[in-house]
Amino acid sequence: MKIGERIEAEMKRRDWSEGELARRAGIPQPTVHRIIKGESKSPRQENIQAIAKAFGCSIEWLWSGVGKAPLGSQGTESNNAADKVRQMLEKHGRGLPAEARQQILQAVEEAASPEQEAANSTNVITADFSRPGPVGDEIRIAHYDVRAALGGGQVVPDYPEMMPDLRVSKKHLQELGVTYNDASHLKILTGFGQSMAPTIQHLDPMIVDVSIRDFQGDGIYAFSWQQHFYVKRLQVADAEHFEMISDNPNHKDRLIRMDETYIQARVLLIWNAKKA
Incomplete structure (x- = not known):
């Protein structure tokens, strides 16, 4: 198993996206993507060290599978x-x-x-930190600690979590027109800025599907471009470019290169909160 495959397997075990690992490691998401896909033939040592720190493992384990493995993984290091x-x-x-x-x-x-x-072990205090299970057809949607920029782009690691996980019934999501293949892929992002108004207002929560990592027709996507994170409409402009579109007419649309655009999720629902 190569280093990129080992990183991707650990991300899957933790249910982390590339953006989540990048946030926790403090490195750009495109850098994580290139390492995972093997596009970076000689990754910088400080980037590998940052990923190892995020996983709680040794650099040696990332490269070879031998050494200090992440807690709970099937590493080859003996803990005896x-x-x-x-x-x-x-x-x-x-x-x-x-x-x-x-x-x-x-x-x-x-x-x-x-x-x-x-x-x-007589002085060890144990506690149950598990969350309560779902009730009925209820599912839990995790709130990602990420600010989704509706304007000029945001660097992901600098934003604190603003709201707890959402618990909602599958039937209610169906009534709202939200369709998905796997509920575990649904996450919540929080919008920041006014460039997507009136569709998405400042601080509106959004339900996204993080399993959608490629362009699947015109729509609103969460993506990184030039090391910043955006939520915008994407349309195909030509064979090499997307058109990044703002719903607010006061903000200019722009062409961005497809090979520099890394789609992280597709927005399925904006949870607008309106004052009575």
């Missing part, structure tokens, strides 16, 4: 203390007598026994 000491002795302890090496291993194995671990 005795195995780690055994590996260390095989590498650095060749000068020790065989008897001494055996005594060290025995002591570590005894310390790592289930009985000893139970004796050492």
